[in-house]
Amino acid sequence: MPDRLIVPVILSGGAGTRLWPLSTPARPKQFHALTGSLTMLQMTAARAADAERFAAPIVVASGAHADEVERQLAEVGARPGTLVLEPVGRNTAAAIALAALAAEADDLLLVMPSDHVIGRADRFQAAVDAAAVHAAQGWLMTFGIAPDRPETGYGYIKRGDTLGEAAWAVERFVEKPDLATATAYVAAGSYAWNGGIFLFRAGDLLAGLDRHAPDILADVRSAFGSAAREGGRIAPGPEAFAAVRSQSIDHALMEVHDRVGVVPVEMDWSDVGSWDALYDVGDKDAAGNSLSGDVHTLDTASCLVHSSGPKVVTVGVSDLIVVATGDTLLVLPRGQSQRVKDAVEALKRAGEPS
Amino acid sequence: MPDRLIVPVILSGGAGTRLWPLSTPARPKQFHALTGSLTMLQMTAARAADAERFAAPIVVASGAHADEVERQLAEVGARPGTLVLEPVGRNTAAAIALAALAAEADDLLLVMPSDHVIGRADRFQAAVDAAAVHAAQGWLMTFGIAPDRPETGYGYIKRGDTLGEAAWAVERFVEKPDLATATAYVAAGSYAWNGGIFLFRAGDLLAGLDRHAPDILADVRSAFGSAAREGGRIAPGPEAFAAVRSQSIDHALMEVHDRVGVVPVEMDWSDVGSWDALYDVGDKDAAGNSLSGDVHTLDTASCLVHSSGPKVVTVGVSDLIVVATGDTLLVLPRGQSQRVKDAVEALKRAGEPS
Numbered sequence: 001m002p003d004r005l006i007v008p009v010i011l012s013g014g015a016g017t018r019l020w021p022l023s024t025p026a027r028p029k030q031f032h033a034l035t036g037s038l039t040m041l042q043m044t045a046a047r048a049a050d051a052e053r054f055a056a057p058i059v060v061a062s063g064a065h066a067d068e069v070e071r072q073l074a075e076v077g078a079r080p081g082t083l084v085l086e087p088v089g090r091n092t093a094a095a096i097a098l099a100a101l102a103a104e105a106d107d108l109l110l111v112m113p114s115d116h117v118i119g120r121a122d123r124f125q126a127a128v129d130a131a132a133v134h135a136a137q138g139w140l141m142t143f144g145i146a147p148d149r150p151e152t153g154y155g156y157i158k159r160g161d162t163l164g165e166a167a168w169a170v171e172r173f174v175e176k177p178d179l180a181t182a183t184a185y186v187a188a189g190s191y192a193w194n195g196g197i198f199l200f201r202a203g204d205l206l207a208g209l210d211r212h213a214p215d216i217l218a219d220v221r222s223a224f225g226s227a228a229r230e231g232g233r234i235a236p237g238p239e240a241f242a243a244v245r246s247q248s249i250d251h252a253l254m255e256v257h258d259r260v261g262v263v264p265v266e267m268d269w270s271d272v273g274s275w276d277a278l279y280d281v282g283d284k285d286a287a288g289n290s291l292s293g294d295v296h297t298l299d300t301a302s303c304l305v306h307s308s309g310p311k312v313v314t315v316g317v318s319d320l321i322v323v324a325t326g327d328t329l330l331v332l333p334r335g336q337s338q339r340v341k342d343a344v345e346a347l348k349r350a351g352e353p354s
Numbered sequence: 355m356p357d358r359l360i361v362p363v364i365l366s367g368g369a370g371t372r373l374w375p376l377s378t379p380a381r382p383k384q385f386h387a388l389t390g391s392l393t394m395l396q397m398t399a400a401r402a403a404d405a406e407r408f409a410a411p412i413v414v415a416s417g418a419h420a421d422e423v424e425r426q427l428a429e430v431g432a433r434p435g436t437l438v439l440e441p442v443g444r445n446t447a448a449a450i451a452l453a454a455l456a457a458e459a460d461d462l463l464l465v466m467p468s469d470h471v472i473g474r475a476d477r478f479q480a481a482v483d484a485a486a487v488h489a490a491q492g493w494l495m496t497f498g499i500a501p502d503r504p505e506t507g508y509g510y511i512k513r514g515d516t517l518g519e520a521a522w523a524v525e526r527f528v529e530k531p532d533l534a535t536a537t538a539y540v541a542a543g544s545y546a547w548n549g550g551i552f553l554f555r556a557g558d559l560l561a562g563l564d565r566h567a568p569d570i571l572a573d574v575r576s577a578f579g580s581a582a583r584e585g586g587r588i589a590p591g592p593e594a595f596a597a598v599r600s601q602s603i604d605h606a607l608m609e610v611h612d613r614v615g616v617v618p619v620e621m622d623w624s625d626v627g628s629w630d631a632l633y634d635v636g637d638k639d640a641a642g643n644s645l646s647g648d649v650h651t652l653d654t655a656s657c658l659v660h661s662s663g664p665k666v667v668t669v670g671v672s673d674l675i676v677v678a679t680g681d682t683l684l685v686l687p688r689g690q691s692q693r694v695k696d697a698v699e700a701l702k703r704a705g706e707p708s
Contacts, residue, residue, distance in 0.1 A: 298693070298696060298697050310664070311375075311682045315685070316687050328664055330668075331669070331674065333670050339669045342669065343650070346650065346652055352665070
């Protein structure tokens with residue numbers, strides 16, 4: 001265990017449509033309780049709430065969600081930390097740079113997306129401990145999710161030389177592979193999914209950006225320097241932040257930096273990136289249904305039925321995904337939830353609000 | 355064409371659950387626009403709106419629906435008629451007796467359920483003309499729906515001797531048959547469905563009831579005599595009307611009376627008694643979908659999707675029934691809509707409001 005408390009950095013900038021109609025730009029995935037009674041943001045905060053190991057969090061979120069973030073964190077008793085409010089989204093390099101500027105240079109930052117689930121919190125904590133050792137020595141540490149299938153939707157991390165303590169130097173990052181390549185990666189055993197979780201010292205992150213993406217860091221510094229501050233809220237100016245180049249931390253830094261490490265970990269991780277993924281991680285009834293909300297089934301099997309409002313009644317159906325919000329209803333077969341984005345696009349083309 | 359105007363009698367007492375969740379006791383089927391822009395009640399009124407042939411209607415409805423009936427009829431410009439308000443439902447013998455008492459003895463009454471669709475109005479009108487000739491001679495006339503399938507959900511009427519003018523004496527009424535019997539009926543050609551549409555003189559109906567169901571008539575007379583009247587509304591007293599024996603006009607009179615006739619008619623009739631029946635009568639898109647409301651389909655075929663509120667999006671499904679109201683959603687396969695009542699029963703057992 002590190003001497004210094006680790007500072008959780010929770011990235012709440014996502015606004016994906018893959019869980020439409022529940023997830024919308026106004027209320028994206030992380031603000032919903034998808035797998036239990038807590039929202040994904042709340043579960044993320046709870047994962048780093050142990051006051052003996054973690055400091056109060058730095059949350060980087062859209063300015064539009066400031067009140068919602070504070071409300072949800074207060075609901076689970078999270079310690080008041082720092083809330084950095086992005087006027088617009090500028091991808092993860094800028095978001096993480098903001099967090100690093102809000103921290104002290106020697107702070108160890110545990111960067112976590114706010115919309116993932118981790119079934120085995122104990123293994124995650126052990127991996128954090130293992131990574132902290134190397135982060136304290138200047139390494140930018142990633143966490144490699146042990147792959148259980150040849151997923152083509154994620155980037156992969158190939159490990160190289162061992163660093164000891166269950167950690168390796170990263171040999172290279174790989175973009176989303178095709179199926180044959182992904183299958184070979186899984187068979188090889190030395191590849192892991194890049195889950196976008198990181199641990200490093202704030203100063204090391206900033207130094208890395210200064211070397212590999214100095215324009216991003218300079219512009220973020222400028223926006224941060226002129227930010228409005230009120231209580232724990234830091235709000236960079238809209239014009240200054242809008243000028244920042246939009247790039248992922250992977251491209252801007254991790255893939256090109258020389259001291260990047262990885263701790264592989266099997267922790268029942270999911271990014272819940274689709275309704276099918278939610279079905280996979282959810283509890284099932286005896287008939288294999290994953291049910292949530294005011295849902296009543298009769299002779300229904302292997303369905304995901306999620307309601308955040310209306311009463312939903314299914315009779316005599318199987319292998320369907322049924323999602324009901326207060327004003328929208330989606331029905332599609334299980335296994336086809338990647339088509340949700342097609343539906344959202346079609347609605348947009350038809351001029352429909354989604 | 356009869357010399358005297360025919361008085362339409364519209365029975366709006368139904369409160370079926372077979373079209374749940376759209377149809378509910380608070381707002382049953384006849385008050386919904388299921389097949390077009392008009393509600394079924396409005397379509398029924400429009401069917402007998404020709405002022406050269408029809409007088410203003412007598413509507414028999416639940417007291418709870420008085421305002422809704424008047425609002426819907428006014429919306430289609432129906433002439434103000436008589437609205438008989440039942441404090442409780444006591445089946446069709448009592449409802450029709452109320453209408454007959456509200457009319458004059460020599461009035462020809464065309465009794466129509468308010469929740470059927472008739473595609474060929476011209477044929478219906480011709481059948482009414484044919485029936486009127488015999489009704490004016492004291493016959494209680496029924497309309498026999500030419501069967502296009504061995505339906506086991508309806509009663510059948512077997513015709514006997516011809517009365518001339520496309521009408522026959524009824525040989526007998528048959529309760530809902532089993533499939534083999536129904537198949538034989540359809541093959542025989544002398545059977546028709548009993549659609550619950552009647553034409554007779556008010557006085558003949560009352561005389562028939564006086565002979566075959568004198569208790570019902572006496573109790574209805576008593577309730578009618580003490581009814582509260584205001585404008586066109588007649589409201590029998592709750593206690594008096596509750597005392598009336600509940601029986602259908604078929605059992606109470608038609609099946610036992612000696613001068614009952616039938617005019618068979620092919621008029622694209624449906625009682626829209628299920629979501630499957632609604633699919634059958636509805637317009638279809640190129641993929642065989644019957645869609646109504648704020649509905650968007652992608653790669654969807656042979657589905658009935660009916661929304662009276664929420665936006666509904668379907669992707670990659672076929673042969674489903676999807677019904678969305680403001681607070682409830684039903685999903686089941688086409689061909690299984692008789693199971694809707696099972697779902698409603700299950701919800702009731704679970705203590706859920708339906």
